[in-house]
Structures are given as structure tokens and as C-alpha cells.
Amino acid sequence: MPSISIDRSTVSYSDLGNGPVVMLLHGFPLDRRVFADVADRLRTRCRVILPDLPGFGQSETAQPFTIGSLADDVATIVRRLDLKSVILGGLSMGGYVAQALAQAHPALLAGLVLIDTKHTADDLAGKAKRDAMIELVKAKGTPAVVDQMLPMMLHQHAYKHRPEQVEKLRSIMLDCPARTIEYACGAMRDRRDFTETLKALELPVKVIVGEDDRISPPSQMRETAALARRGSISIVADAGHLAPFESPEIVADEIARFVFQVQEESQ
Numbered sequence: 730m731p732s733i734s735i736d737r738s739t740v741s742y743s744d745l746g747n748g749p750v751v752m753l754l755h756g757f758p759l760d761r762r763v764f765a766d767v768a769d770r771l772r773t774r775c776r777v778i779l780p781d782l783p784g785f786g787q788s789e790t791a792q793p794f795t796i797g798s799l800a801d802d803v804a805t806i807v808r809r810l811d812l813k814s815v816i817l818g819g820l821s822m823g824g825y826v827a828q829a830l831a832q833a834h835p836a837l838l839a840g841l842v843l844i845d846t847k848h849t850a851d852d853l854a855g856k857a858k859r860d861a862m863i864e865l866v867k868a869k870g871t872p873a874v875v876d877q878m879l880p881m882m883l884h885q886h887a888y889k890h891r892p893e894q895v896e897k898l899r900s901i902m903l904d905c906p907a908r909t910i911e912y913a914c915g916a917m918r919d920r921r922d923f924t925e926t927l928k929a930l931e932l933p934v935k936v937i938v939g940e941d942d943r944i945s946p947p948s949q950m951r952e953t954a955a956l957a958r959r960g961s962i963s964i965v966a967d968a969g970h971l972a973p974f975e976s977p978e979i980v981a982d983e984i985a986r987f988v989f990q991v992q993e994e995s996q
């Protein structure tokens with residue numbers, strides 16, 4: 730697996746297929762495997778780059794990170810791979826990173842895909858929950874965080890009818906190092922609000938959300954899409970907070986349609 734060293738981190742990534750470049754950033758406490766089925770479908774139409782963010786999956790980090798520093802790391806990958814511009818997609822925490830990158834490095838992007846994520850910052854209650862999760866992971870490790878989060882991640886039907894999907898997700902989440910969970914909770918707690926970033930964006934923005942996303946629900950994501958001048962939204966049936974993992978065919982088709990729309994509009 731190729732990797733890139735950035736400061737005190739090593740970022741491992743998959744680079745698949747040919748065509749217009751789509752980079753997809755995973756959520757928390759996950760890694761690039763949540764996009765594996767989407768990438769398999771997209772790679773015949775696009776070049777798909779899937780980094781494990783520093784500290785997650787096969788990537789390492791020797792220092793705490795912020796959403797802004799992760800965005801700078803992703804910008805470094807885009808430059809090191811000599812990509813002129815990419816269509817950047819982010820799932821949940823990856824969506825925070827994608828919005829931070831759109832704010833700090835807009836010239837690197839041709840389009841933005843926001844999946845099951847939020848443009849708002851954590852409120853006080855949300856910040857307190859991050860602090861509680863930091864305490865939980867320090868005291869009891871990754872399994873306690875997985876037990877707390879897993880029941881919220883998928884469409885409610887999955888817990889009864891798709892046990893194999895629940896177990897696959899559990900095993901991805903269990904692989905997340907406790908130290909990374911600690912850093913990521915601090916990074917998400919301290920992230921900024923992206924309302925003004927989205928309002929100012931000239932780029933096309935595609936919002937994708939699972940119909941039963943209980944963490945970033947469709948009602949909130951409609952507001953996200955409405956902020957962007959060139960925003961549109963698709964709601965994915967049979968998906969919760971992890972639409973790319975739960976309904977990869979639909980999400981891959983939505984991204985492919987967006988990629989070709991971006992290409993046509995730029996000609």
C-alpha cells in the first residue's frame with residue numbers, strides 16, 4: 730500500500746482506477762474500508778484515492794491533530810500526488826475535514842461531496858459528550874466506545890436484519906487505536922462552524938445522507954445543501970449514518986453523476 734510521510738505522520742492510501750480524481754475521507758472511528766465497496770464501483774469510471782487519516786487504519790501519527798491539521802495533511806497529499814484538483818468527499822468526520830480543506834485550500838478542489846456530516850460546530854452539550862468520550866476511552870479503551878457508538882451508526886433495520894453488516898462495522902471500529910479516538914474527539918469538539926465557508930463556496934457541492942441518519946439527519950443536511958450556492962442533496966433509502974457503507978451502489982452512482990456534472994460544467 731503506498732504511503733506518504735508528513736511531519737510526524739505517515740498516511741497510507743489506496744489509489745484505484747483511472748479518470749477524474751475523487752478522494753474520499755472516512756469518518757470516526759473508522760478507516761478507508763468504509764468506502765471499499767463504493768471504490769470498487771467507482772474505479773471503472775474515476776480514479777479513486779482513499780487515505781487513512783493520520784492515526785486511523787494503516788496510517789500513523791505521533792502527535793495530536795485538529796480538523797484543520799488533517800485538512801492540511803490531505804492538501805499535502807493532493808500536492809505530493811501532483812493532482813491539479815480533486816473532487817473531495819467526506820463522510821461525517823471526513824466531511825468536517827473536507828469543509829476545512831475547502832475553506833483553507835479551495836483551489837485544490839473541483840467539487841465537494843458531503844456525506845452524513847454537519848456544517849455546524851458542536852454546541853456545549855456536544856462538547857461535553859466529546860470530553861466524556863475522551864474519559865471513557867482513557868479508562869476503558871476502544872471497545873467501550875464501540876459499544877456506545879455502534880447502535881447509532883446504521884439504519885435501525887440493520888440491527889435486526891443485517892447482522893453481518895453490524896459485525897463488519899464493529900470489527901472496523903474496534904481496530905481504531907484508543908489514542909486516535911482521544912485525539913479525534915478533541916479535534917471534533919474544537920472544530921469550527923462551516924456556515925460561512927459553504928456560503929462563500931463557488932464550487933458545486935453534493936450532499937448525500939442516509940434516510941435514517943440519526944447523527945446528522947436529513948433535515949439538517951437539507952440546510953447544509955441550501956447554504957451552498959451550487960448545492961444539491963440526495964437522500965439514500967435503507968441507510969443510516971454510514972450511507973457509503975450501507976448502500977454503496979447508490980452512493981457510487983450519486984458520486985459518479987456528480988463527477989460528470991462537474992466535468993460538464995467546467996467545459
Ligand code: MLT
Binds near residue numbers: 755820821822917944
Ligand atoms: C463520524 O461518523 O465521523 C462521527 O459520528 C462524527 C461525529 O461524531 O461528529
